[in-house]
Amino acid sequence: MLELRINGFGGQGSVTLAHLLAQAALENGEQGQALPFFGVERRGAPVRAAVRMSPTTIHAHSQCELPDYVVVMSEKLIKAAVSEGITEIGTVIINAPHAVAVDKHPTWQLDADAIAREAGLFSADGPFINIPLFGAVCRVLNIPQNIMEQTIMNKWPGSGERNLGAAGKAYNTVTQISV
Amino acid sequence: MKAAQVIMDTGAHAAALAVKSARVDVVPGYPITPQTSIMEAVAAMVENGELNARFIPVEGEHSAMAAAVAASAAGARVFTATSANGLLYMHEVLHMASGGRLPVVMCNVNRGIFAPWTLWADHQDSFAQRDTGWIQYHCSSNQEVFNTILQAFRVAEQINIPIMVNFDGFAISHCLMPLTLPPQEDIDRFLPPHEPKWRLDPAHPSSFSNVTNAAEYAPFRQMLSDDIMASIPLVKQAAQEYKDITGMWDGDTIDTYLLEDAEVVAFAVNSMAAELRLSIDILREQGIKAGLLRPRLYLPFPAEDIINALPQNAQVMVLDRNYNFGHPGGILASELKSVLFGRRNDITVKNRVMGIGGIDLPRRFMAAEIRAMMDE
Numbered sequence: 001m002l003e004l005r006i007n008g009f010g011g012q013g014s015v016t017l018a019h020l021l022a023q024a025a026l027e028n029g030e031q032g033q034a035l036p037f038f039g040v041e042r043r044g045a046p047v048r049a050a051v052r053m054s055p056t057t058i059h060a061h062s063q064c065e066l067p068d069y070v071v072v073m074s075e076k077l078i079k080a081a082v083s084e085g086i087t088e089i090g091t092v093i094i095n096a097p098h099a100v101a102v103d104k105h106p107t108w109q110l111d112a113d114a115i116a117r118e119a120g121l122f123s124a125d126g127p128f129i130n131i132p133l134f135g136a137v138c139r140v141l142n143i144p145q146n147i148m149e150q151t152i153m154n155k156w157p158g159s160g161e162r163n164l165g166a167a168g169k170a171y172n173t174v175t176q177i178s179v
Numbered sequence: 180m181k182a183a184q185v186i187m188d189t190g191a192h193a194a195a196l197a198v199k200s201a202r203v204d205v206v207p208g209y210p211i212t213p214q215t216s217i218m219e220a221v222a223a224m225v226e227n228g229e230l231n232a233r234f235i236p237v238e239g240e241h242s243a244m245a246a247a248v249a250a251s252a253a254g255a256r257v258f259t260a261t262s263a264n265g266l267l268y269m270h271e272v273l274h275m276a277s278g279g280r281l282p283v284v285m286c287n288v289n290r291g292i293f294a295p296w297t298l299w300a301d302h303q304d305s306f307a308q309r310d311t312g313w314i315q316y317h318c319s320s321n322q323e324v325f326n327t328i329l330q331a332f333r334v335a336e337q338i339n340i341p342i343m344v345n346f347d348g349f350a351i352s353h354c355l356m357p358l359t360l361p362p363q364e365d366i367d368r369f370l371p372p373h374e375p376k377w378r379l380d381p382a383h384p385s386s387f388s389n390v391t392n393a394a395e396y397a398p399f400r401q402m403l404s405d406d407i408m409a410s411i412p413l414v415k416q417a418a419q420e421y422k423d424i425t426g427m428w429d430g431d432t433i434d435t436y437l438l439e440d441a442e443v444v445a446f447a448v449n450s451m452a453a454e455l456r457l458s459i460d461i462l463r464e465q466g467i468k469a470g471l472l473r474p475r476l477y478l479p480f481p482a483e484d485i486i487n488a489l490p491q492n493a494q495v496m497v498l499d500r501n502y503n504f505g506h507p508g509g510i511l512a513s514e515l516k517s518v519l520f521g522r523r524n525d526i527t528v529k530n531r532v533m534g535i536g537g538i539d540l541p542r543r544f545m546a547a548e549i550r551a552m553m554d555e
Contacts, residue, residue: 018355019187019355022187022355022356023187023355026185026187026357031356031357032187032355032356032357033354033355033356034354034355034356035350035353035354035355036353037349038213038298038349038353040298058356059320059453059454059456059457060453060454060457060542061319061347061350061351061354061450061451061453061454062350062454062539062540062541062542063539063541065539065541065543065544066541066543
């Protein structure tokens with residue numbers, strides 16, 4: 001069973017990102033689970049969501065305390081996200097405009113803000129970074145690009161073009177930082 | 180024959196989809212977190228014509244259950260849902276549903292009780308309704324929520340007793356997972372239309388639940404007590420026939436995992452019992468012969484099935500997500516000890532309270548707790 005935790009700020013789309021990843025698992029022939037942690041919701045406050053993927057039935061219903069992957073939606077959250085728990089060899093996927101290395105952990109970096117803005121995916125509140133991050137995480141987890149695209153098309157039938165563009169760009173540009 | 184369909188959805192929506200598949204007639208509803216997503220989904224189904232039912236928005240849970248009682252007395256198949264203090268507010272009317280022998284089915288999405296306020300799961304709310312005369316299931320997965328609502332309607336209507344289907348807030352209600360939807364014709368075969376033996380009918384005026392003398396009241400109460408016990412074979416039959424038709428099985432009165440040769444048995448309900456399977460795997464890797472016994476039925480408490488299933492000389496670790504105020508531990512431990520007394524003197528029962536107000540219960544934590552309890 002693969003376990004992943006998303007650490008973000010309220011309003012960044014962590015819940016939708018968790019749902020997309022669980023759906024991609026099912027699309028990829030596995031079982032998937034998205035378990036967002038619902039607090040007393042406040043825009044801008046730290047939020048988290050658990051995602052699990054497994055070839056067999058998922059029985060876990062706890063938040064991911066020691067995930068194999070941590071997705072950090074903002075550079076400001078790196079320390080908090082890692083100290084919340086990750087396996088010793090766990091991988092970190094960061095949204096940041098430049099390369100950021102996380103001590104001892106294999107790290108992938110993506111400028112999700114820039115990709116989302118470039119694709120026109122933003123509102124007055126900011127860019128929809130969950131879409132490029134979805135593409136990036138699929139790449140890191142070796143989920144085929146066509147499965148990633150099918151998941152987006154299933155989620156937003158007939159209106160997913162900009163989403164597909166942004167997620168595809170992220171899929172192909174997310175960069176592994178040498179440790 | 181049509182094949183089953185697999186979708187991704189939350190536990191709350193699994194409940195709403197079961198309500199639709201059960202072809203429910205009347206749904207009185209009042210919102211409360213974390214149950215609200217069930218009522219929102221059912222209201223939307225009624226609005227867009229997917230479910231041919233009457234949705235009755237009311238001003239509180241006391242009225243929601245009163246409307247459910249009235250609609251059920253009129254012969255309708257009735258569903259409602261609530262959580263925590265909403266369930267407590269219904270308490271008086273719950274007795275009217277069971278005493279009136281009305282087969283209402285209700286989801287209670289478990290949430291800790293005010294005060295102080297909490298949004299997250301523990302099991303104080305449902306266990307506090309122990310003496311209302313309702314049958315109670317507790318579910319540990321999204322799929323089991325769907326399956327159990329259908330089984331509950333069948334059992335309730337066979338024996339004229341209301342049934343509460345409980346599952347954890349957020350950990351199940353807001354957890355997105357694969358859900359298998361059997362073809363509607365299979366569900367219709369499993370759950371035929373509700374044909375009440377009696378109903379309120381303006382064309383044939385009658386009344387019910389009048390003032391009774393003790394000589395009339397006492398037999399009614401005795402019948403309710405007897406029939407609650409008599410529901411056990413019906414619960415088993417419903418689980419078996421549901422499996423025969425859909426291929427899906429969540430256990431009947433109990434569910435077990437690696438129990439046969441177990442020396443240490445974890446005993447718990449709801450989502451923590453699902454996670455406990457992984458704790459059992461951890462303990463087995465450590466060389467401990469661990470197993471799980473999960474009562475799916477809390478009321479009637481499946482005494483005979485528990486007594487028969489527990490291996491010889493087992494240490495039973497009861498993990499209670501509730502308090503038995505006035506006693507040192509939780510309610511499940513107390514129930515278990517009362518059925519084992521004089522019947523299984525070889526069994527040791529140990530107990531811890533954990534996970535109150537939604538405190539996370541990861542597999543490693545529960546495995547460590549069970550190990551620590553072994554040394555007590």
